[in-house]
Amino acid sequence: MNVDKLVEIYYMVDEFLIKFMPYMEKKLLTEPTRKPTRTCSLNLSEIMTILIAFHLIGFRNFKMYYIHLEQFHSSEFRTLVSYNRFISLVKRTLVPMYFFTHSLSKTRTGCYFIDSTAIKVCKVQRACSNKVFKSIATKGKTTTGWFFGFKLHLIVNDLGEIMNFTLTPGRVKDRFPAKSLCKNLIGKVFSDKGYISKELFEKLMEKGIELITHIKKNMKNAFMPLWDKLMLRKRSIIETIIDQLKNISQIEHSRHRSIPNFIVNLIAGITAYGLKEKKPAIDNIYTTGLQ
Known part of the structure; x- marks a missing residue:
């Protein structure tokens, strides 16, 4: 190195x-x-x-x-x-x-992306025999199937900087930690359909945050500004960041023998990403530069 x-x-x-x-x-x-x-x-x-x-x-x-x-x-x-x-x-x-x-320094741009990813600690078939995480890890389900472990929830800006993160058991729904993740932020947050919730939308709006998601098939179509549509298509930025955390950093593996060391490894991986000079970013001509 x-x-x-x-x-x-x-x-x-x-x-x-x-x-x-x-x-x-x-x-x-x-x-x-x-x-x-x-x-x-x-x-x-x-x-x-x-x-x-x-x-x-x-x-x-x-x-x-x-x-x-x-x-x-x-x-x-x-x-x-x-x-x-x-x-x-x-x-x-x-x-x-x-x-x-x-x-670590972060820029409040007013344009954010929120998502979660599974942090597997072992195969689902071995969940009952896992002694290290038996008391805190749970089974959860993502678009790729069932897993045993945790969920890492992230919110990032359009510059690729991680603004906030939290770790929950695998069964926790994505929208539950969203309010705490958006604390002290103002602007627009773009997410997938897993964050659709009238209650969450209203709570975030009270804090100065507009939650923007794709609509489900059974929902009425609503007018959406062109910029919002473009930013929803740019949600891949947070998926790229998650991919780097898992494949360049090593935040997910099944060799942990203690809970504190597991958490330290996860945070160290996020820290290492934050110290990178080049991060995934998107062109955003409407960046507000809110401080």
Whole structure:
């Protein structure tokens, strides 16, 4: 991997943690009852950098990626721990990684696209024997069939930037998290038919958001401005982003052995996408540039 990119990621993460960690410590309700007795040679910035870089370098397997770091990037990470030890440290990054992702710059353009995708944790046939996600994962159904796992809900702008995201059990309907995803946004949101709901439309309209969807066959045809029709046809941008998250980043695989590490991997993949210089984008001459 490009060393300059590693340094850039580390610098951004470290600058964020310098400001964030004191704030997080103040917000803790109680002091930890058990303080760690074992110090770690890797600092939190290095751990987060390694996790984010995994989704940019092209490896399909994290263990092989970590061996690659030990062989070719020992000068950048001089105090690398063993692979098993590193895996045990991953959960420490959960909260900082989440807030770092949300701290990345995004543009409120007034033109947004919302959708969800299945995050499978195992085959449906093995759902009953899955011990790691037994308590939180559920069966769900998409246009491609049944799955066992979660749904990742995303809202992106026309520049290809991820504005917000949330994770729900697989059985949750797409429209339920839509209101929280659109929080603090103003403009138009384009979606598929899964978001058709009079109640949702009215709630979003009260917040200054116009939800625009295709109509179902049994619905009356209604007038739609030409620009809205054109933007509905551009919904493929969010499908492209989801494809990159799954196939360039590695947000979906069935090798997880703990829930915190699963969530960290997912957020790290979204973070890595957010740090990319070139993102899928569409031409939008009516971008409002709302701030």
